[in-house]
Amino acid sequence: MSQESFVDLSMVRRRLAGSGGRRYWKSLEELAATPGFQNFLEREFPEQASEWSDPSGRREFLRIMGASLALAGLTACTRQPEEKIVPYVKSPEQVVPGRPLFFATSVLDQGFAKGVLVESHLGRPTKIEGNPEHPASLGATDAFGQATILGLYDPDRSKTITNRGEIRTWGAFLTALQPALAAQKALGGAGFRILTETVTSPTLAAQLDALLAQYPAAKWHQYQPVSADNARAGAELAFGEALAAQYRLAEADVILSLEADFLGSGPANVRLIREFSGRRRIEGEHARLNRLYVVEGSPSITGAAADHRLPLRSSEIEGVARAVAAGLGLPVEGADRAHAAWVGPLVKDLRKHGGRSLVLAGESQPAEVHALAHAMNGELGNLGKTVVFTAPVEARPLNQLASLRDLVADMAGGEVALLLVLGGNPVYNAPADLALAAALDQVPLRIHLGLYQDETAERCHWHLAEAHGLESWSDARAFDGSVSIVQPLIAPLYGGKSAHEVLAAFLGFGDRAGYQVVREHWKGLFGADDFEGRWQRAVHDGVVAGSALPEKPVTLASGDWVRPARQARNPGLEIAFRADPTIGDGRFANNGWLQELPKPLTKLTWENAALLSPRLAARLGIAVSSTASGATTDLVELRYAGNALKVPAWIVPGHPEDSVTLHLGYGRRKAGRVGSGLGVNAYALRRSDGLWFGAGLEIRKTGERAILACTQDHWTIEHETQTTKRHLVRSADLAEFERNPHFAREMSEEPPADLSMYPAHTYRGHAWGMTIDLSACVGCNACVVACQSENNIPVVGKDQVARGREMQWIRIDRYYQGGLDNPETHHQPVLCMHCENAPCEVVCPVAATVHSDEGLNDMVYNRCVGTRYCSNNCPYKVRRFNFFLYQDWDTPSLKLMRNPDVTVRSRGVMEKCTYCVQRINQARIDAKNQDRPLRDGEIETACQSVCPARAIVFGDVNDPKSRVTGQKSSPRNYGLLADLNTRPRTSYLASVRNPNPDMPREAGPGAARASLELGSGPDV
């Protein structure tokens, strides 16, 4: 495999232009049909061949195989080791061994609460579910929420208090703190600074206020790399006061997003996905779909869901926003007329839906764009309808960048004698030009509270191990201000302290527990009358009833937003910074689930890359190639504002041409064993004068190559054979759908049911089935992590992913449709189809995969001998094989994390989606014990219950009244590869998009659809 064949972009363009009709494709390699791609397509696992021809690989292979055989023989000969049963001494109330309990709490996302219910087995939290009663959850979570459980049990978490690297006790810390506090007391706190991330916790805010009252000259600074500075400043521009906007997507018929990734991130994204997807759903043959327009500088899942997407550099979006505003009749300057063909129909559409439309601006856009969005909403009559305003949710809203800048100046000026860093990792994630680390070193006493011994801990005198959010009492506000009580699920594993306890120590109560602090605070608020009842209720529900902030009436001030923020147009390259879609701003860097989670659009895992457009890649001569040991690409050097960084380049269809996106969060030096040393540190280029984008980027090929672990070509299903077109993804415009609602069914022929050599199965009881609505799915990845958590799925590491051995049972295939420059994007979650005529079952020589009496395709681990015939014969490529002992059998904390209802698989065993059979069995047994039939909806698979879009429906297809039966009778229902007569039980509902018929074809998805520009454009 030494000969690489690279993707020829101009050939790809010619091919796309030549193809008639709709063509869905997954990667450039596929379009170019490179040998590497063919390898992935045609071989089950493409790596063994190279193992045999490479001498060292072969030796390694034989060594491992030899050891495996020897061990496999031996393990069968041992008797079961003696096991102990360790009962309670006094059994806690409510605990029934074998039955989990669920507790309401919240996980924090950028400081905001997202309500969850945590499953607890005998005191061990094992799984996170959404809290249906919480406004930010509505029963679902995002991928970050799911992965919190791994964060809790992360063996690399900080375990002790250290002083200059040496282990100390809490008592020793309190003793050391006294003189410093006494000195500050004398000065009124003039040299005392506190740095936190965004704080929404009422208790923490009250504690900080109390501390500031004791030290009046002390200052409280806030900083986190992804903040709401621009949104806040925009509201101030528009309304003259800082306000928080709450969006009502369910009410909006037409939505314009100015780089707002409202589906992908933010404190309300889970709720917004629900509301958005609710308006993408079609019941039967009738639809009242919303329409989404997105202008964005870096591809996001919101852009992928758009009906019309306009990729532009981030700096150009303000011009378009001004053009739309001008079109709506607002007195603005600086309108960019270059996109009139796109803006014109958009303005008409917005105007037609006055009061039922919505304009949103993203945090990466300057305050003026936010103000413009508000002004447009005002002009359209949307204020108070599709967008309402409340007082800021943060305890103390301020401009975080300015706050950090002040702190750095004070520290550099020697004015700070005592610094308390309460969470956060500013040494790693502050903009490079602030030189925070050097200024920090000037402070005589630096104290850091954090979950990890990270880059900031390293530079502080004292590091205090923080208690995880699932180990401590606290409270926090959700996006709408609703207060959520955070309760611990387990005592701190390593005796960590919460921020409340640390602040209590600063207030002179070193031994006060977090529980006391939070409870006392609420005692003050609830009042003595029936406090206990209200408190219990709040803790039980996870949310304080009626605590959402009241709506505020607003009036638009005609303000400074009239004039553009950025006058100069820059002709050169631009760099865009975004939080990473799977590890955020870097705080999840040591989370293996999130690292291995393919990023929703690029499908990269384990690292970041310089994302650039196909045209820019062609100009630079970037050569990508798919090989058996990973995707290889060119290493480029990015030079920006005096700093340089070497980054692997990655071609992303639909990326704006003269721009390069770099995701934050990687390049961690001290993240832990999982996250250290992966990817490159984008913060080294990020500057305070352009947190989100900046002009003047230089890029050059270094001549070196890099290997990336990208899953986009893995598990690829062939679209076209010589005889038939498969139509894996089926999609239509609304108009087409209305003309022919049965379009999806007509795209393939389903063989008659009795066309099989084998006798048909009969189901007298239940017969399980699932549907996935591709109209609703936005590709948020939550299901992938939920499945991993529920089913004890191991993490395999970058090298194994690069070889196509990732283990996730559910994958989300991302398809493009149309040209390279602005394709339409589709997501298709693929899991085991539980085929009626399952090709895997008939080839297993040991009957380890068999049909159950309820239609499941059972996988029996204890019978499996690892021949892999089944996965060779699976047309959907959903079977996963444990090539090595991927599961960590040794780390004690990870043992606590596992779901006790699911077998932990070992080396040499095939595994795959079971439809969460443990949940089915439990529900069936419960129903039988209570002598009642199973209710529809009683069983929710892990992927279904977490899905914010409610795209997945599971149930009994034998029950004519069940929801899943209803979904399957939809005209949009189709089976994947149904023409193979596998008769899959998992079926899809074809996606329907709602493009604006007035939009010119070449200026939107129409361009993608008709592939017009491809034929005419010069060959890059």
Place this chain on the structure above:
Amino acid sequence: MSQVFHRSMNTLARASLAIGLLGAGGGVGLVMAVSRSPYATRQGVAREQPVPFSHQHHVGGMGIDCRYCHTAVETSAVAGIPPTKTCMNCHSQIWADSPALEPVRASFRTGNSLQWVRVYDLPEFVYFDHSAHVNKGVGCSTCHGRVDLMPLLSQETSLLMEWCLECHRAPERFLRPKGEVYNAAYQPPANQLELGKQLVKLYDAKPRTSCSTCHR
């Protein structure tokens, strides 16, 4: 040229072929026999426990119901091993100074759990549910034997999968009226098959034999 091998070698070759085959078969048979023997299954082997707890005394002698200690049996997959507190309910009064019970008192004093040796130890890939069985008329003694006669608990049955399937394939052979489930001394009547068939219908007992019933 004379023959290298004597004619008798033919017989010898045939005999060694037969012996080899028999030996291989015997070897397989031996492995099967060993894996089914009490040596491997630990069937009938009384296990030493930290406290010599006697079911014979407590169940047979005192007549304590199974569910007094195994509280979760009707609602959960596991029957539940009682907390030390359950022992102390009585033994803070009776036999309060017995040296044999010192580990129990020590546990209650210190808060450290007693560590019992698991007698019925299913492999980790098997998921058995007690509640599903007792609620359908499978008596405790059907699997656990006459615990009321056991001074030290031993595993009554082999716990091999073929043993599970004996009942899952023909529940009528083993079901008893629900009222008799916790009766350790219950003897099946002469017309068990007839009664069993009625009970199967009455309790809607439909044991499944699909793999995922127990393996997941």
